[in-house]
């Protein structure tokens with residue numbers, strides 16, 4: 061189609077005021093350079109106090125600056141996208157591509173079947189031609205309870221889908237919908253239907269939760285579907301045949317909802333597992349899904365969501381298609397990454413777990429640089445690019461009309477043929493996990509997969525609507541957060557150590573800005589050292605009154621003051637602009653300190669050990685069983701410690717050490733009658749130490765004042781006091 065009369069399906073807007081931002085960034089850069097000049101020209105001479113500490117600070121500042129440059133790449137070229145769904149529907153309603161939706165689950169105790177089927181139902185009810193929609197549930201636990209829940213969901217869908225369409229229900233996860241509607245007191249038709257469907261849902265919920273609690277199905281329940289016979293040969297989670305069941309076959313003329321309209325296809329799937337074959341976690345499941353779905357429905361678009369989130373907008377597929385079907389700009393789009401919203405986020409976000417700034421700012425910056433990374437869910441892919449296809453300009457805009465699945469086979473034959481594709485040995489001597497599908501061998505397969513697609517010449521799009529399209533859960537205890545960040549930072553750091561290092565793997569294939577953006581994530585783990593150094597050494601030197609920063613009255617103080625105040629004011633403004641609160645921002649500073657000094661440190665060590673071949677797959681899994689008072693404390697925004705962990709030892713020792721140094725300053729100022737020259741010389745160090753102490757305030761409370769179960773265990777408190785005292789003493793006497 062020529063450009064005459066061309067009306068776009070989506071629009072890309074550059075952020076306003078970027079010139080002002082760029083000037084601001086340049087001014088910070090100048091400040092950073094002046095700091096280096098100062099550091100370099102004032103190194104204490106050989107034999108003078110603090111020479112090595114000085115050089116260390118210099119190194120830490122160099123590291124922070126490198127990191128800062130990478131974060132600029134995420135802010136320099138931000139773009140925002142919007143779509144025109146009505147135009148899409150006018151032009152393409154009858155020739156929409158088929159969409160295959162993957163939902164992955166791995167453990168019925170951590171991810172209860174009710175949660176999983178709410179996710180499934182929310183995507184089954186997308187506002188999209190049902191004959192073109194197929195939903196696959198991949199169950200890596202191979203649990204018959206989950207299968208049973210899905211079977212129940214397939215019956216419920218026959219009522220739920222027409223109900224959603226009739227009343228334009230939003231969101232279409234039944235649980236979220238019923239929670240959002242308080243009791244209807246009307247007696248009209250709609251209220252009656254509401255009560256009826258709610259009753260149906262609750263009955264189903266009762267049956268499923270009862271079965272899940274017993275962890276067993278009754279003979280009667282098993283007799284309801286022949287699919288259960290597939291569990292006869294099941295011996296354990298790590299050892300079973302492929303289980304595959306097409307619960308609703310969209311091609312079957314009898315698969316109708318209660319109003320007589322066709323239903324989407326719904327498939328239960330658990331790939332074969334054997335102890336002697338690596339299963340490659342979620343990436344392995346996704347790759348098996350790609351093959352199996354290719355046989356059954358072969359949708360040209362693949363959409364995947366995690367089972368702990370639900371679709372909050374039934375129009376999401378249409379939004380995504382606007383990016384894939386635009387006649388002029390879509391040819392190079394490989395995937396559309398949606399942003400994620402969260403439920404159960406408290407006002408001031410004590411764990412800063414909603415990634416506000418990443419979602420509202422940084423991903424937009426990546427988008428402007430040529431492509432947001434694939435973050436593992438809430439994403440729409442073109443099937444062919446996910447399977448390793450390179451970008452070429454000749455590829456037509458009618459790609460979505462290719463490859464109809466073989467449709468003569470009965471669903472029984474299809475099941476039998478597809479099972480072969482999910483066997484353990486299928487991938488031997490193939491490119492799966494390397495060039496085809498998702499990449500194996502890292503905990504962040506999504507990042508590498510997205511990067512390699514971009515390196516093949518494709519672009520990606522980031523779509524972040526005001527009303528979030530997907531809603532997930534946030535972790536609600538500190539250990540969960542720390543472990544989550546350890547896994548991510550370790551995975552991203554492993555990318556740096558692998559052949560996919562964005563610095564050279566992507567060199568010349570993607571823009572420099574995008575490379576820097578990826579690098580920022582990869583550099584998370586090693587930045588623990590600079591942070592630990594900067595938050596410990598200057599405080600320790602307070603014990604001996606040795607100054608490591610310019611005097612307050614010196615001109616060199618200005619660049620330090622400027623860089624610090626500019627950086628932090630900007631970060632506060634950005635946080636508020638993204639919808640946060642001031643206290644939320646303060647909480648974020650605390651959590652980032654904790655993550656940097658504990659999660660990143662452990663991530664770094666583990667990654668190095670893994671690369672050197674000393675350990676593999678030592679997965680730290682935290683309990684997700686949340687009891688009542690944990691949830692209550694979370695709602696009240698009280699930090700949750702509760703159990704001992706090496707990460708807590710580091711955080712606590714760090715906090716106490718700073719507190720002891722702070723006490724020394726207090727003593728100096730009150731009892732030793734320090735003069736103004738002391739303050740002048742030590743201003744920066746005192747400030748740093750005071751901020752660290754303030755930020756740790758809730759931690760001191762958990763150590764000494766709290767009585768609830770979420771406080772720091774006393775053994776850990778004693779241990780940390782010991783470590784901190786030892787460190788201070790050693791420092792003073794061994795210097």
Ligand SMILES: *[C@@H]1O[C@H](CO)[C@@H](O)[C@H](O)[C@H]1NC(C)=O
Nearest residue numbers: 403404533534536686691695
């Ligand atoms: C989310 O918050 C509600 C109360 O606001 C609570 O009942 C529910 O258990 C929480 N869910 C999780 C998973 O923490």
Ligand SMILES: *[C@@H]1O[C@H](CO)[C@@H](O)[C@H](O)[C@H]1NC(C)=O
Nearest residue numbers: 230231372401402526527528
């Ligand atoms: C989810 O969708 C509802 C409308 O159904 C909307 O009111 C709500 O704000 C959305 N949630 C988020 C987090 O955007």
